[in-house]
Amino acid sequence: MLLAITAGGCFNLAAQQDNTPLVDPVSPIAIKLNTEVQPTVLPPVSLEQTSKARFAKTASFDSDSVVKIARRLAQKPYVTLTDPLPPGLAKISYDEYRDIRFKPEASIWKAEGLPYQMQLFHRGFYFQDLIEIALVEGKQATHLAYNSEYFSAGDVLSQRLPTEDIGYSGLRIHYPLNSPAYFDELMVFQGASYFRALGKGSDYGLSSRGLALNTAEPEGEEFPIFRAFWVERPNTDSNLIVVHALLDSPSVAGAYRFSVRPGDNTHIDVEATLFPRIDLVKVGLAPSTSMFLHSMNGRQNTDDFRPEVHDSDALLILNGRGERLWRPLANPKQLQVSAFMDNSPQGFGLIQRERSFEAYQDLEAHYERRPSLWVEPVGNWGAGEVVLTEIPTDSEIHDNIVSYWKPKQAIAAGSEFHFTYRLIWGNEPEVDDGTVIVARTASGRADIAKATPRRLFVIDYQVKEGNNDEIPVAQVQSSAGVITNVVISRQPKTNGYRLAFEMDPQDAELIELRAELKFTGPRDVETWLYRWTL
Structure with a gap:
């Protein structure tokens, strides 16, 4: 370029x-x-x-x-x-x-x-x-x-x-x-x-x-x-x-x-x-x-x-x-x-x-x-x-x-x-085996009823050279609005996980989002951050 x-x-x-x-x-x-x-x-x-x-x-x-x-x-x-x-x-x-x-x-x-x-x-x-x-x-x-x-x-x-x-x-x-x-x-x-x-x-x-x-x-x-x-x-x-x-x-x-x-x-x-x-x-x-x-x-x-x-x-x-x-x-x-x-x-x-x-x-x-x-x-x-x-x-x-x-x-x-x-x-930096990284982020409307509808976020994770046997606990935080319907499941296409959640912005025009996956033992996992704006 x-x-x-x-x-x-x-x-x-x-x-x-x-x-x-x-x-x-x-x-x-x-x-x-x-x-x-x-x-x-x-x-x-x-x-x-x-x-x-x-x-x-x-x-x-x-x-x-x-x-x-x-x-x-x-x-x-x-x-x-x-x-x-x-x-x-x-x-x-x-x-x-x-x-x-x-x-x-x-x-x-x-x-x-x-x-x-x-x-x-x-x-x-x-x-x-x-x-x-x-x-x-x-x-x-x-x-x-x-x-x-x-x-x-x-x-x-x-x-x-x-x-x-x-x-x-x-x-x-x-x-x-x-x-x-x-x-x-x-x-x-x-x-x-x-x-x-x-x-x-x-x-x-x-x-x-x-x-x-x-x-x-x-x-x-x-x-x-x-x-x-x-x-x-x-x-x-x-x-x-x-x-x-x-x-x-x-x-x-x-x-x-x-x-x-x-x-x-x-x-x-x-x-x-x-x-x-x-x-x-x-x-x-x-x-x-x-x-x-x-x-x-x-x-x-x-x-x-x-x-x-x-x-x-x-x-x-x-x-x-x-x-x-x-x-x-x-x-x-x-x-x-x-x-x-x-x-x-x-x-x-x-x-x-x-x-x-x-x-x-x-x-x-x-x-x-x-x-x-x-x-x-x-x-x-x-x-x-x-x-x-x-x-x-x-x-x-x-x-x-x-x-x-x-x-x-x-x-x-x-x-x-x-x-x-x-x-x-x-290429991006190499990670150790077993590290969980974000493979894809997608979002769209969660409903069509409101002028400012709820947003659906879908985050796919990939396990690098490891297994996805354990389903982690997903924690999603937001600086404003309301987070609901947090669901974590296996994602076989990425050998990882899919995290989905809905966000109702309510009256907010800017919201900082943070998602983390928590495992029972120590594991390197990327923290997902995002800024949503109206």
Whole structure:
């Protein structure tokens, strides 16, 4: 899913039926190895002759280089970097922008036979900002200046590509993820501080961000941007690639280091240091952004042939007490924000648990192949809360779900705030044998007599590699309204249980629900949480 950043939020530029990077008609990019055509080697343009690089310069480089740049940047007032595109490119259309494609034969490191290749995104359309890129080898960084020979343009684009160093709008990393014979698109950095990655066998879905500021606040969200990237040359005998990034915004500067290891699940270790210019009060660490249109627990106003449409179906939290919380997502009528207080969380993330084609019935979007994104804090993150923001939407092209960690204490201006976490793209976290997890949530009318009728909730549970011999006791709590007709029974299709109950909202317009299964002995069971709104 490709994101365009606006003053009010983000939305998907590519329709879900396409599900491709904006600049290419096919995704993932598959570059065949060992072709008979010899690759074209296109060296970067000389920095000294053409580049106006401010950050990703040709210079010595070490592990602290980006941290030092961010520290110096934060000591000065924020300056909007204005690097206008040539007039012909500044106002090109969506179709014209898609017509500018990176030449696969020009991929960085292609001629060297390394385990990774890198391609670049052109500037234009919504991606106007100049992003600087440097290649790092040993202790030396070399600025990668814009080169029009890296790109081809078809018949749609009527403008000539520039010759001066206009920079890029982002980059993407390729790796033979699914087959040794092809370099698949593995990871993309493009648009503000957004990035996304894939595990083996998955398609692009939700995105991550470097930082979230003032999300869903009346004063408007602030979108920090990755101004520059330093990409380390990968080793021939390792599947590790390291990307450094410089973050900047009116409120904060920061240095990020991404250590990427692809696989069935792709692991990205993130080390970040923030240098706030102001007190960061409404800050979100390790934010994720996804799309939820409807599922079987929210189809009241849906006219769609597909049973479910979403990139993620729930927020999963493993809190500091070891409790597993499963919160199905919603597409509310009004914006809503939920906060789950915790101390030293073990993990949280937006999960796509429903993996059957039958649940979506979409031959083009294939939502069953969208990755989950799990966040594992490294070290003690202290007190705070996992925040979930759900924004109303009537279209699957909009990303309307945001989750992140909000520290209890503001990050003070002038301080240096370091945090580390791991992102896992692909499957959701494994659970021990015998663990009872939520397999499905559905809801509907329980009667037709009232203007605001009772709601029927049906929750299916699955026992992972265990038995469902014991029928547990079901406890359902609500913050308002009245709960009746609580029934728990075996669910043979999921090797688990089905919990059903009715809820009469009475005069309430918002109700928090909580369901737990109690067994006679110790057993790991997910706690089901839900917010019902009128």
